[in-house]
Structures are given as C-alpha cells and as structure tokens.
Amino acid sequence: MVQQDLFEKARGHEYLDLVRTLRQRDLLPYFRLVDGAPGPVARIDGQDRIILGSNNYLGLTGHEAVKEGARSALEEYGTGLAGSRFLNGTTPLHVALEHELADWMGTEDVIVYSTGYQANLGCIAALLGPDDTVICDSGDHASIFDAVSMSRARSRPFRHNRLDMLEKLLIGPTAGRGDRGGGTLVVVDGVFSMEGDLARLSDIVGLCREHGARLMVDEAHGAGVLGAAGTGLCEAYGVSVDVDLRMGTFSKSLASCGGFVAGSAEVIEFLRFQSHAFMFSAAAVPAAVGAALAALRVIRSEEGRELRARVLDNAHYLQRGLVEIGIETRIPTTMPDGSEVLAPILPVPMGSDQHAILFWRALYDAGIYVNVAVHPAVPPGQALLRMSVMATHEREHLDRALAAFAKIQADLPEQDPAAAAFG
Template identity: 45%
Template structure:
C-alpha cells in the first residue's frame, strides 16, 4: 500500500500564526470584552473603535436592542428551520416588504447572512454557459457565489475587469459572443478601497450589451446618498441596478442580508438558492433589529449626514498628514502602506495607544497592497476623531510612512 501522506500534515506544518502570537504582534481574533459602539474594552483596556462596520452606530442603539429583546420574548431564539419549511415568520415577510419599498424594488428576500445572500442569489442566477463579469476588487462572497455556481453548473464564464475601469469593462464585454446572457456584479462601495462604483457609466455600457447589473450595497446603504439609500441615490437616481443586495451586519446593526429586484426574479432566487433552502432562516432577534434599524434610517437622515461629515473630515485629515488614501471617498479610509511589516508595526502602535484599526494583507488585498483599514461611525465624537488623526500622524512619521 505504501505510506500515505497524512491529510493533516499541512496543519501541523502551519506555524506562522503561532509564531506571530508568541512575538506579540498577531492582530486577528482579539476578543472584545465589552462593546459600547465607538468604545470597546479589549484586554481590560478601553479603546476607540475605528475598525467597525457599525456605520450608523445602531448595533448598540437602545431602540434596536429593545426590539431584539421583544422578538426573543415573542418568537424565541431560533426559527429552527429553513425559510422553505418551518422557518418563515410573518416578521421575515414584513421586513422584506419594507426593504423592497426602501430600495424601490417590487420584492425582496432575506438570507441568514450577507455572505449567504451573495452565495445564494448569484449561484441561483448564473447557469451553465452564462457570463458573469466582476470588478477585480469585488468582495470574496461574490466570487464564492460564482464558484458555487461553477461547482453546480460546471461551466460558467467568469470575466474580470480592472477596478472601476470603464474602458476595460467595455473590452471585456466586447469579447463575449452576442446573444449570450451576461450578469455584471459590482460592489457599490468597495470594502477595502472605500471608493464608489461608477454606476451611471456602467449602466450605459450594460444596456448597450443587454447585460443585467447586480449591485452589492453592503457598505453603501446607510452610508452614501442623501437619505442613505446607497449608490443609486448617490448618483441622483439616474441609473438603476437590476438587483440590489445588502447585508444587515453593517449599517443595520444586526446580521443577515437581502436581495431586492423584480418579483419574478426574487421568486426564482427563492426557489433555487441553496444557501437559503439548506440553511436555517434569520433568527427573530436579528429580523427585529434590522427592521428597527430600517425605521431609524428612514426617520433620522441626520445620522447619515453626520457620518458623511465625519468621512469628509477623516479623508481630509489623513490626506493632509501625507497618508496615501488611494481613491477613498466614504467612511472607509484605507491607509495604503504596501508593506506587510510596516502595516503590522503601525497597527501595533495604534493598538498600544488605545485605537483599534484593521491591518489587511493579501489575499484580502492584492499582493504588495497591505493597508490599514480605518472606518468610522456616526457616533464617533470629534475628540475621538482628532485623537485617531494625531496618533496616526505621530506613528506614521516615526515609521517613515509619511514625511
């Protein structure tokens, strides 16, 4: 029989994370002991949170918490089944109806996470020999939706165009044989770069080629557009996406996600999305939290205005200090350091100074694209923001990242 290699041998040989832990600069999986939104307690110390996607601060809002508690009292802690079977509550359907109205679509469908929303919707829609076109910086969950589709349908044509590059998109589309169906999938706001998809121009090209557009608004709804309705509103409602997807784990202060579009398309996804069919539905507390957050987003546009003012302050502040923030234009402000070691040193210095940010290296960004992802919330105080800028400036200078 010979000697068979142990499947686990790669696990025993993987020591990079343990070495980093021992040397004290491993930045991931740090447990948060208490959370107040803009402030958290880690290792017994209070820190300013500048690395969360809780953009509107609703994850700790009293009204959102209260709604979640009431839902648990009425419906319990789990739906204990798939949406297909015993896992659909009246709460799911009411939220779907309200979300569809919010984004101006006929129908919406909720999933248990944002990741599953992309996995399920994209894999349901892309069939054998269909063409899917993505921006090279699209989120991993979009790519995984395509990979699931490839696994199911074996032959899916994947094309990728350079980030936000309209000419490259045009070139990619020109190569696709006429008559074959195309779905263009885009992040509205890109999660690491903090820039915005050029939707009006992409819509024009999509129409020229008869392609459909699927827009992931995870970092856009509640964040851009005068009333927080995302990318479409940001551009003055001049260009629509055919499908709008969003997660509840960011502006909505919950967990879950939804896709919205024409009623027939949503009904199709409902019947063909495996991550919806073969996974338990969104729990009552999370539906109620997302529903309350939606109500607050609609009633309090001043939260969105405050978030947008904070974004402008931080974009300007980091630029003036001499940091490379790339093409950022939202409350996601990346500091492009482009060197793994300096990125970790920068992260550690901020961590020790009581500021929580996220170091990001490949494969989450392209090789040599290491960055510090900072992100802001409507509940940050000016004092906290000034501290973040001041400490970043001092550390950046010391490490030779800025002049």
C-alpha cells in the first residue's frame, strides 16, 4: 500500500483553486492591507475607505486613555513576560484587570486568557470530559466547537436558535446521564458573530434550570455594548445571575487582545490549575493588558454609557436606512420588557458566493469596506455581507455607505432567490 503524501490535500484543495482565481482577478476580499488604526475611516490598499467591517464597536482603539494604558504598561513591564501566567507571567496588571472585570460582571471571580479563542478553548476543554454532554447552538463560534472536540465530551448541536430542539436534547442527555456519570453544559453565543442575531436567553435559562444543565454564554460581541452597565446580553435580558459562566473578549469593545471567563470562585480557581490554554500559553503582553484595563474603565464611566448609546443609535440608523432602500437585513429583537435591542452587527444576505463577492468589490471601489462571508464559512447559497458600526461613525459615513448600497443594488443583477431571510 502506497502512503499518500500528507500535503496532497493542500495542493489539490478546491478552496485554494478559488482563492487563486479571485487573486488573479483582484476579487479576493481577504488579507487586504490596512495602513492605520481601525477608526471609522482607514487607509486600505492605499485609499481611504469607510470601515464598516471592524469590531471596534466603541471606537476605543484610538482613545487617548486606552493608548496611555498600553504605553504605561509597556514602559513598566517591557514588551513581553516570557512565561505563562501559571509561572512567571502574572503581574499586578493582570490581577487588577481580573478584579475589575469580576466587579463589572458581578461574579465572584474572573480568569484572563491571552486571546478570546483560548478563553473558550481553555474553559470548555478543562471542564468537560468523555462522560459529559455538551449542547451547542450550530451558530456558535468556531472556538467553542474546537473546545468541544478537545474535551471528548458527547457533543449535541442543535439548529440555530431552535429552542424546541434544544429542549429535546436536554431531555435526552439529562435522562441518560446516569449511565455515563457526567454532567451537561449548554454553550451559546449571546450575540452571534456573523448574523448579529441574539440568543433567547430567558428561555434558554429556563430550560437549563428545568433539566439540570449548566449554562455558558459567549458575550464576545455583547460585552461593552449591551445592557445598562454594558456587560452584555445576559444583563439586557436580566439573567446574569442565572448564567453559570460568561466569556468575553478584549478584541472588540475593549480595544485590545485577550479574553476572559467570569463565574464562581471555585470554577475559576479550578481553571487556573487545570486549563491547559491558560497554564501552557504565554501570558498576555503587558501593553494588551494595560489597554484592556484602561478600556474597561472608560466603558464603566459616563463616557462609556454615551458611547454605548451612540453605537446602538448608529446601528438603528443604518438598519432603517437599508430597509428604506429595499435591502434586507436584521430587524431589532423585542425583549421581555418590551424594549427593542439591535446589536451593532448588520448582515445583508447575498445568496450566491459570486454575487456577494461582486457586491463587496463594488462597495470597495466606492470607498466602503465591509466583511464578506462565502461558503464554507456559511452554508451554500447563503453568502452575506457583514457590516458592523462604531460609536465613532458620523452620519455622513453611514449616509455615504447607504448611497453606495442603493447605487450598486440598482447596477448589479437581482440577488440570488436562495438568499437567507433575516427576521
């Protein structure tokens, strides 16, 4: 038997053929060169473009206090710590950040990881084992599914936001749990990163309580933006105390790089001594920690409340503008108290990959940068453009984007009828 060359899968992968073709035609939407900070306008490929593809929701990457936090940490601790948090990589900055995050989130303790990806990976893989069951929304972030694979727990995904299917899975694994001797963890994104829709947390909390499952919510895109104190969707739903674990990142509203898990003191202490992604990874660089700590303090201030109001107002303004010109996008979610919530992520369904890429390129040429998702990032026939707004966007930025959308929609053929509906 002749052994196949392991690298053959890379040489002949159909996706790489597509990438080569797109590069040749200058249609590749990815790895564009950004020369400058991710503000409302940035220089990409030598031209100033309005940025509607950044997760810098509050615009804090350019905030003077945040930059000073990074500078001060750099001067005091140097460029890196050359060790893990477990050994020589814990500084007073890390401890202060964890304490202030715990106070903000209203939990007993917090553990900080070097990236948001590692936060999910390290927490879930450490908590779960082969005897346990994990139930995930099919729209959860990739880091969650990678963590589940590492844990070797019994995985039970349910169709995106279909809580009837979640309930069936909870009844099944919970009823048979005694044979395996394990527990059940439900993991959902609060705000789903690609389409910007919200998990129905009130209902999910109720189901988990009824069936004895623990609940973890990924607040990566909600923390800093949603809720009166900005702690995320759990707060907006009023269920923070009912959620066992909340994860967040620094690479969105907190204007840095890193991630955290907030929860009970006993679980967080367990993670400090059992989470491989924490114990065997270099500690977050001081400048990143200093920036995140400064950003957190801005978020908790009156200025932070004003920035939250502004980014959500911008999201509603852009959403209404898209609807007025006949472009389908996410609609606000009505909360249990009757209020309406719209995350700062607005998807526009395109249908085919080809239509999405051509529409993206036309926007790009018009000076508007958005994100584009095609298969395999999304199911076939469900390509989309993903826009995200910032508190620092001015009305003129959003109006220019809306004018470009209106013109391109008129110039390009009708979108694929298979485009996914958002409602």
